Amino acid sequence: MLRCLCALALVLALLDHATTYLCLRTPEAAAGLVREANPWAAWLFDRIGLGAGLLLDTALTALALLLLSETRRLPRPIGLGLAGSVAVASGVAALNNFGVAMRLGLVGGAG
Numbered sequence: 001m002l003r004c005l006c007a008l009a010l011v012l013a014l015l016d017h018a019t020t021y022l023c024l025r026t027p028e029a030a031a032g033l034v035r036e037a038n039p040w041a042a043w044l045f046d047r048i049g050l051g052a053g054l055l056l057d058t059a060l061t062a063l064a065l066l067l068l069s070e071t072r073r074l075p076r077p078i079g080l081g082l083a084g085s086v087a088v089a090s091g092v093a094a095l096n097n098f099g100v101a102m103r104l105g106l107v108g109g110a111g
Contacts, residue, residue, distance in 0.1 A: 001080070002068070002069055002076065002079050002080055002083060003069045005080060005083040005084060005087060006065040006066070006068055006069035006083045007065075007069075008083075008087050009065055009083050009084075009086040009087035009090060010061065010062055010065050012086075012087050012090035012091045013058070013061045013062075013065075013086065013090040014058065015090070015091075015094040016090045016091075016093040016094040016097065017054045017057065017058050019093075019094050019097030019098055019100075019101060020036070020041075020054065020093075020097055021050065021051070021054055022097070022101050022106055022107075023097050023100050023101055023104065023106070024036060024045070024050050025050070026104055026106070028104055034100060034104070037096075038093075041053065041057065044056065044057065061086070064086075065083065065086065068082055068083055069083070
């Protein structure tokens with residue numbers, strides 16, 4: 001169960017990172033109309049760039065989820081809670097980014 005939840009969290013984090021990249025590479029982002037909402041990520045992107053920042057974030061997220069899925073030192077409920085928190089936060093961020101991408105005309109909507 002924990003490994004499956006960690007895998008889901010990683011997939012949702014990848015969707016978050018891909019949609020973040022899509023939205024922050026636009027002229028609207030360059031004009032300041034679209035920005036990163038997470039202050040820690042915004043700081044990282046300002047320091048090392050969007051692409052490098054997302055690669056670093058992805059690598060650290062994947063490593064943390066791998067360690068979480070394989071460790072036996074944490075009680076199971078805590079591991080499930082941590083993985084679930086990453087999955088929910090990443091899923092919400094990806095949905096928000098997808099909505100922004102739709103409003104910017106970067107992805108098609110239904111109909």
